[in-house]
Amino acid sequence: MSEVKTVENMVSITIDGTTYQAKEGEYILNAARANDVFIPAICYLTRCSPTLACRLCLVEADGKQVYACNAKVKDGMEITVDTPNILEERRAIMEVYDVNHPLQCGVCDKSGECELQNYTLELAVDSQSYAIQDTKREVKNWSTVLHYDAALCIVCERCTTVCKDMIGDAAISTTKRGGEPLDKAYKETMPKDAYAMWNKLQKSIIAPSNGTDYTNCSDCGECTAVCPVGALTGRDFVYTSNAWELERVPATCAHCSSGCQIYYEKKHTSVFDRSEKIYRVTNEWNYVSLCGAGRYGYDFENRVESKDEAAFSAAVEAFKKAETIRFNSVITNEEALMLQTLKEKMGVKLVNPDARAFQKFLGAYAKAAGQSLYSYDFKEVMATDFVISVGASLRNDNPNARYAFNNIQKMNKGAGLYFHPVGDNLVPTFGKNVELFTHKVGLEEAALYLVLDLFADKEKLLEDVKSYLDSFKTTTTKTVKEKVMKDVTETVIDEETGEEKQVTKKVPEMVEKEVTVEKNALVEMLGKESDAFDAAFEKMMKKKESFSMIIGEDLYFHDRYENIAKLIALIEQTTPIRVAMIPPKTNSLGVALICDLDDEATGYTVGYNENGDFRLSALGNGDLDMPAMNQQEGTLTNMHKRVTPTNAALEYKGYELNDLMKVLVGAPELTVDWTEKLPVSKGFKRAKFDDLPNGYLNDGTENRGYALENITCEAEVVSVEKIDENGVLEGEIVYRCNPQRQFNDFTDKAHEIFEGFGLYAAPEKAKALGEKVEIDFGDRSITVDVIEDDRMEGDITALADFKSEADVYSLFGPSRYRKVTIRKV
Amino acid sequence: MGLEQFKNRNVGQQEYVMLDLEHTPQSPMGKFKQVVKRTFKPELFVGLGVTMREMINALFRGQMHTIKYPFEKLPISPRYRAIHEMLRLLESGHYRCIGCGLCEKICISNCITMDTRYDENQRKEVSEYTINFGRCIFCGYCAEVCPELAIVHGQRYETASEQRASFSLFEDMLTPIDKLNLQQEYDGFGAVTPNADENIKKTPLAY
């Protein structure tokens, strides 16, 4: 695999006389940070484009003044961080930032974690030389979660940059503030960069980019995380606690398979209630971007006052009698291993539909590809410059897969292909070189064949695949108009001398030309015009070096999953594309590796956060209470193929699964004692929980838990089947898909997440459907509200599956799409 | 200080003076004489006379030298650190505390807790505030750190209570609104110095 990864060459640079190693092509600022050298900088965000808003990062490189955040290192570069001129600029810049920005900020929510304060002190600003009349700047609530205090904003543009380059919404931008113009005299008297920066600052303010007062965005809150001052904050958090009162608990977000590193920040509930409560979630925003579920879905704990012995004995009885345990993937590796132990020792069946589908798919892939896991993690995906997404509703299934897709467009001058049956109007805005295939449901194989056709080294393909691909091509001739440059010679008279001269000019002319064009029926089958796509694709492929593919849940829940898995393996074998998979739910990958899952539940069933005859529940509505994810320690396996630790933020006083294990089959003292027992044969390591780190290093290295080992075996010769068009669905189709920010019952329980359970539809479709509908799946039906999602397009509607009570998984069965009848009610 | 001096632990200079006392009589007769002499000295009546004079001064001439605690209390220095008070702004009557939480943070015995929230006027409101006087060591840090001169030490120095924990709420410490005119500016810990104006650096105002 390594041949496709770009090998990073190291160069040596000198900063203030000390020599350091840096990655070639790295910005000076990042190189300095990776080597623990401090260069003042406010506006730069790692993984986003430099905006040059603050100009603090001025350094001298090889005798020239440059901005460290957008000048790249060169071998042998000599860098000086402070020169007299630079110090003067920096000091002036900080003074300007402090104009009309109070520094006796008694109530600001940054409460001392403020970069403006820090730099004011760092640069020893103790007097002010500049002044300008302030403009009234209003406090605004941009959405249900965003609170913007314009008076505190220093227009560093970090929020707008992260929203555009990382999140992809581009929901906020700088606009005119209508501030007083600067006094002309300053232009002469002030340092140059400070003046330029002030001029811009004085004119701008941040506002929703759609021109209204509301962002109407993904509500990820990442803009609030990156804000260096207290201008942008979470609405719910405003003025509730000083940062220094909060205790930070490093954890792993338990809502989706991205498994982002987060900190739960907690303290007592109030003066009178001393029990602890989580006030907010924060993240290492330079290295990981959260979504709205992770950031705002934190209060899902199960408050239990004591151990309920009667319920516990009932649970023990229930387990003894159980034929099946039904659970979902919001569960730690340790608990999954406990359930697997129960299966081995007591012979129960384990049923988990999302992990089961993924397990089968991964198994089929592993057999064909000769490795137990997919090739790329999403960080590697993010480093490529061409990305393809098949079978994932990128906006809803996994925020970080979407961020990667977007970031590639913005940062790597990338290109992207997005294959999905449900139309989306956000994805095309990620970049100029993004092509959307809104294809018919059931044509995922065609998408993969097209990828093969576009990228495969035809030499490596088997004859039958090659001829199958060729069978889609037809050539026709077509007349096109083309512009050609023609030489025209004229005789002109020179006005001054009166001499005649021959002048030859190039004049454009349109000529008609017959050309042969190749038509690719695959492209047409997927709903695009072949010629237009060819032209677009040619442009997309310019200067592209590394290729990746993201695949999602649609492919695991597919009649033809085996053939699809083989096609994926074939793509990896014959093209430079490397694949990363999105596990359907939080720990589906871990469960798929640890547990032997069964397809059908039979007999007496114990449900763990799922329906069953006896219910263990971390939601507080079951027969025996269990701790929620923010009350547990353990590890999760995320989509980056990493086993990451999570810690208990809140106290839990009831019984845990391990207590049941002790009675049933015997178990070690603590849940985390199971960590070192995770199956090594599946790629886990024999590591103790307490030895697992959970953080990032200064150069962005993810120092969290450990990476799973990708176990290789002999790859088989992949023989793939042709596209099966029988599976194509037409008519009224419902897709099993959650709204953004909702993943499971726990996100739903959180008070800052408002997306409801229901049928999501594009605006027009929603209007046609009315307020409430009954969806008839044939054998069963469900009545739900219709909710408009103005980022969806087309006729396919999306039914949320985050409420386990509604049992949407079993309505859909082995596919994510179902043909249904929808009736208004 | 040199090392020898440092090691000399007889710190004071012992300059004893011998008093010139008359010798203690040795013979029984001598002892008897001394007793008679001391008994019949008129000094006793001088003493009684002084007592009588002061009694008359105190009772009838209004020259009492003690105070009738607990009915009367001595005024104490503004720098004394007694039970806290929460002051109000004189102009608006609004409480001065802005909810910055610095007192809560600095409190050395962790006895201050507060809840704050975003109120309808876009201000930070102090919704609850308590000090546990059972734990307070009256160090005065809170009054010193307070940027608003909101929390100050008052004059109430009786801190005995029936229980270890003795909580005061915001309302208990806040100047009653009808006594706002009686609110005293505080000169003690953390108050601005008389020459504060001289120490302030002015920022330019170009408009």
Ligand code: SF4
């Ligand atoms: S809101 Fe914050 S992040 Fe955005 S420009 Fe203002 S100071 Fe910067």
Ligand code: SF4
């Ligand atoms: S919440 Fe997220 S999507 Fe919305 S403006 Fe902020 S960064 Fe952009």
Ligand code: SF4
């Ligand atoms: S829900 Fe997923 S993307 Fe969002 S913060 Fe949690 S792990 Fe990250």
Ligand code: SF4
């Ligand atoms: S006087 Fe000292 S101990 Fe008492 S509340 Fe103030 S800071 Fe705390």
Ligand code: SF4
């Ligand atoms: S330090 Fe003063 S203003 Fe700040 S919270 Fe305490 S009493 Fe209020």
Ligand code: FES
């Ligand atoms: S960090 Fe380089 S200009 Fe702001």
